[in-house]
Amino acid sequence: MSFLKFATWNVRGFRDRAKQRDILAFAQETNFRTPLDVSRLRREFQVDAFFSLTTARACGVGVIFVTGRFRQKAFCTFGANGRMLMLDIYVNGKRTNTNNFFQDLHQTLSEPIPHVLLGDFNFVIDSQRDVRGPGRGRSTYQAKELVKILRHLCLTAVWLHVHGDLFVPTRSSQISASRIDRTYLPDFLLPSVATCEIRPPTTRYYAERFPRHCSDGQGWRLDSALLQDDDSIKRIRERLQESVANAPDMTPLSWETLKEKWRRILQEEGRARKRRITAKMNEILRRIRIVKGAESLTACTRSYVNSLEVEYARLLQRRALRPPKERDKPANPIATSRSSTPSSGGDNLAAGAGRAQAAITRLSLENLTLREKALAAKTTICAFAYYASRIAVMPTKTATQLAKMIRSFLWEGKPAPVRRTLLQLPESEGGLGLSHVLTTSKVFALKTARALYHASDYVGRGLMRYWCSTNAAFLNADRPLAPLAESTSSFYKSAANTMRMLEKEAPDCDVDEVPPARIAEEIARHQITPDENRLSRNWKRKASKDCRGIPRSVHDFVWRKNWDVLPTRQRLHKFGIVPSPRCSNCRADETLAHAMFECPAAKPVWRLVARDIKIRPPPELKRNRGAFAKLVVVCTIFTIWKRRCLAEARRIPVRAAFPAVSRVRGMLWQHLSEQLESSGEEKFLRRWHTRFFLLQEGKLRLPITPF
Numbered sequence: 001m002s003f004l005k006f007a008t009w010n011v012r013g014f015r016d017r018a019k020q021r022d023i024l025a026f027a028q029e030t031n032f033r034t035p036l037d038v039s040r041l042r043r044e045f046q047v048d049a050f051f052s053l054t055t056a057r058a059c060g061v062g063v064i065f066v067t068g069r070f071r072q073k074a075f076c077t078f079g080a081n082g083r084m085l086m087l088d089i090y091v092n093g094k095r096t097n098t099n100n101f102f103q104d105l106h107q108t109l110s111e112p113i114p115h116v117l118l119g120d121f122n123f124v125i126d127s128q129r130d131v132r133g134p135g136r137g138r139s140t141y142q143a144k145e146l147v148k149i150l151r152h153l154c155l156t157a158v159w160l161h162v163h164g165d166l167f168v169p170t171r172s173s174q175i176s177a178s179r180i181d182r183t184y185l186p187d188f189l190l191p192s193v194a195t196c197e198i199r200p201p202t203t204r205y206y207a208e209r210f211p212r213h214c215s216d217g218q219g220w221r222l223d224s225a226l227l228q229d230d231d232s233i234k235r236i237r238e239r240l241q242e243s244v245a246n247a248p249d250m251t252p253l254s255w256e257t258l259k260e261k262w263r264r265i266l267q268e269e270g271r272a273r274k275r276r277i278t279a280k281m282n283e284i285l286r287r288i289r290i291v292k293g294a295e296s297l298t299a300c301t302r303s304y305v306n307s308l309e310v311e312y313a314r315l316l317q318r319r320a321l322r323p324p325k326e327r328d329k330p331a332n333p334i335a336t337s338r339s340s341t342p343s344s345g346g347d348n349l350a351a352g353a354g355r356a357q358a359a360i361t362r363l364s365l366e367n368l369t370l371r372e373k374a375l376a377a378k379t380t381i382c383a384f385a386y387y388a389s390r391i392a393v394m395p396t397k398t399a400t401q402l403a404k405m406i407r408s409f410l411w412e413g414k415p416a417p418v419r420r421t422l423l424q425l426p427e428s429e430g431g432l433g434l435s436h437v438l439t440t441s442k443v444f445a446l447k448t449a450r451a452l453y454h455a456s457d458y459v460g461r462g463l464m465r466y467w468c469s470t471n472a473a474f475l476n477a478d479r480p481l482a483p484l485a486e487s488t489s490s491f492y493k494s495a496a497n498t499m500r501m502l503e504k505e506a507p508d509c510d511v512d513e514v515p516p517a518r519i520a521e522e523i524a525r526h527q528i529t530p531d532e533n534r535l536s537r538n539w540k541r542k543a544s545k546d547c548r549g550i551p552r553s554v555h556d557f558v559w560r561k562n563w564d565v566l567p568t569r570q571r572l573h574k575f576g577i578v579p580s581p582r583c584s585n586c587r588a589d590e591t592l593a594h595a596m597f598e599c600p601a602a603k604p605v606w607r608l609v610a611r612d613i614k615i616r617p618p619p620e621l622k623r624n625r626g627a628f629a630k631l632v633v634v635c636t637i638f639t640i641w642k643r644r645c646l647a648e649a650r651r652i653p654v655r656a657a658f659p660a661v662s663r664v665r666g667m668l669w670q671h672l673s674e675q676l677e678s679s680g681e682e683k684f685l686r687r688w689h690t691r692f693f694l695l696q697e698g699k700l701r702l703p704i705t706p707f
Contacts, residue, residue: 030062038062061090061119085111089119095142098123102145106152115153118183121146129165133176155184162196170198223270225318232273239265277319284312349398352385356402360409369555370410374423374432377406378517382437386516389441390448393494399438406434417565422532424524430539430563435520442498443516449495450475450512468492474499539563545622547630549687551671554638561592566641568592569648584647585655595644597621602640604657609636609664628688635667 030051032038038051051062089105091098109115124130125143149155159182169177185193226232243261248254288308291301359381368376382402385394407416410432416423425431452458453465453475465472465480469488472479474496488496502511506522514522528536542562550558560566569590573581583590585601596602597618610617615629624633639660647654676684 032062061088084114084116085109086116086118089117089121091120091122095123098142099145102149106145106149109149109153114186114189115155116183116185116189117149117153117155120181122180124178124180130167130179131176132167132169132178133173135176135178150184154187156187156190158183158185158190158193158196159198161185161190162193168198222266226266226270226273229273229318231276232269235272236265236269239269274319277315281312281315281319284308284315288312349385349388349392349394352382352388353398353401353405355384356381356405360405364409369552370432370559371427371555373410374434377409377434381406381409382440385437386441386444389444391445391491393445393490394438394441396438399441402437406437410434417560418563419532421524421528422536424521425528425536426521426525428540429525429536430543430559431521431524431536433517433521435517436524439498439523440516440520442494443502443511443519445491446474446495446498446502447511447516449492453477454512464492468496471496535563545630547627547634549627549671549675550631550634551667553667554634557638557641558634561637564592566592568595584644584651585653596637596640599644601643601647601653601655604655605636605640605660605664608657608661612661612665613668631671631688632664632668635664635671639663639667 032041032051038049041047042049049062087105091101123140123142125140125147127136127138127140131138159179168179170179170181171177179198181198183196226236240262243258243265247258288305291297291305291308294301297305359376363373363376363380385398385402388394410416422430423432423434424436425433427433449464453461462482465475465477466483467485467489468475468477469485469492470479471488471493499511502509502519502523505526506519509519509522511519539562543558546558546562557566565571569578569583570581572578581589583594583599585599588594588599590599597606606617609615609632613632615632616623621633624630642663643654643660672688675688679687
């Protein structure tokens with residue numbers, strides 16, 4: 001029987017010609033997205049290939065028949081009916097979908113023929129044996145369904161059969177290594193296995209979707225000073241005409257040769273121009289020295305010397321003239337495509353990150369609430385970046401930098417107590433309206449493109465339609481009969497993708513009328529999970545029982561309380577931050593309800609406040625329906641929590657009730673005084689109508705004193 005050699009490689013992009021020359025049988029992450037890519041491979045290398053094509057970032061799993069005899073089963077046969085099934089698998093890196101993927105796969109493997117599984121599984125079955133680094137010994141719950149398949153089909157890992165527990169990684173990083181690429185064979189084929197090798201990766205197997213560095217000598221630039229010199233223009237024209245006249249029949253190779261010859265002509269003429277200017281400058285210097293060597297100068301000779309010095313300065317300026325260069329150009333430029341973002345847009349967005357940092361430094365000096373910080377992030381911190389995103393595609397790196405700056409500004413460098421997706425919800429649903437930076441920038445770009453195209457006086461509509469190529473559905477434009485660009489500009493491609501996303505996730509939003517912030521909130525509302533939706537509904541239910549007009553110092557506390565993220569001892573003990581969940585004022589376990597209502601330090605405060613201000617104390621606290629009563633409840637809860645934090649910091653009980661009641665009265669007096677001053681007496685009485693307010697001598701009096 002002939003030897004059967006097959007390999008499975010995670011090629012991370014297979015459009016590179018150097019990769020396609022290798023003899024492969026199975027490949028993952030080829031980045032083939034259309035049948036055109038597969039047909040081009042078949043045509044250029046005369047091989048048969050079948051690929052599973054998707055639109056994901058790492059896509060294109062397939063098999064390449066390097067020799068036709070293998071496809072025609074002329075090598076060998078297996079099984080009773082002469083067939084076997086070989087599966088090339090690439091598993092999505094998201095662990096929550098792994099078991100569902102293999103459950104669906106298991107249902108398709110019911111045919112009674114031998115099976116071979118190989119590919120990039122992106123996880124291990126035994127983390128103690130196949131992992132080195134921080135992940136060693138951790139749970140492998142995502143391999144549960146794969147283990148069932150291996151047992152059902154009686155498959156064995158080839159590497160373990162040949163090499164045992166020898167560890168050689170197929171994926172390595174700076175801190176960890178793992179063997180996630182494997183091959184499984186049926187038991188009756190194991191005696192026929194001759195060898196199993198893991199080839200080391202080389203530099204040419206870098207992913208094609210990653211930026212690559214190129215050397216400085218790959219490009220050249222025409223010296224613009226040549227086009228300002230009449231002698232150079234004349235000589236270049238003559239030499240170019242001569243090269244075209246003597247050129248052979250035009251073929252791709254001769255065209256490349258002709259372009260290389262033109263480049264040498266231009267470089268030689270640039271050097272010749274500099275030599276001519278240098279010779280003229282040396283002659284002028286010689287004449288100046290001769291004239292100035294005389295004992296005395298007449299008016300005529302002085303005028304002659306001055307004219308020579310002016311001519312020398314002019315030639316020196318021409319000699320030192322250089323073509324303009326890009327500002328802040330890196331030492332190793334990153335290769336970009338022809339339709340990449342203009343440098344001006346990238347520079348503006350990079351400047352936007354710097355302006356955002358300056359705004360954060362300035363705003364950090366202010367005492368802002370969370371909602372005020374979120375508003376500042378949308379209107380001040382990201383303002384310049386959003387402005388620049390109307391004409392340029394915001395790089396993912398810039399969006400990530402802005403998001404990190406905003407998170408650090410909001411939480412002062414600490415982890416966010418609430419999930420990021422929940423923070424993007426509207427304020428009425430518990431979020432902060434903190435829209436996703438990259439999504440909002442794409443919405444700005446889409447709105448700008450549509451507004452320009454539908455403007456009656458816009459003169460660039462035809463050019464915009466040309467660069468949109470076939471992706472013009474987002475403009476609601478018909479396909480013209482005029483020529484279109486071969487490839488869509490990255491800016492318009494991003495706008496088209498954003499429009500498709502909005503049609504799916506925000507179908508009720510009018511792109512031209514709804515503000516970008518509201519569109520981003522609608523997208524966030526559509527993307528949250530059912531659990532996150534339940535948490536948001538709980539927040540709304542709790543917030544509906546709070547007072548609408550509360551003191552500014554209580555805003556953040558009430559927001560955290562409704563999300564149940566206040567740092568109680570029980571919560572901190574759950575995260576392993578404190579050793580014990582016991583309360584600082586008593587020995588009971590400190591939950592949020594205990595700290596607010598049940599603790600011996602909180603009960604006297606509620607009794608005194610209820611007696612002085614006539615509200616219903618716990619457990620009938622929910623029966624306080626008036627605006628003033630709800631305000632008293634919020635201020636009392638905030639005061640009790642502050643005294644709890646004081647006891648936690650001092651590590652001694654703080655149970656004095658009268659200072660807490662004085663603090664509550666002071667907060668009420670200050671807040672109501674501010675409301676009276678800002679809204680006026682009539683509006684104030686409509687909002688805060690209560691028996692505690694009275695009119696004396698025609699003026700409103702507050703019987704509550706700040707002590």
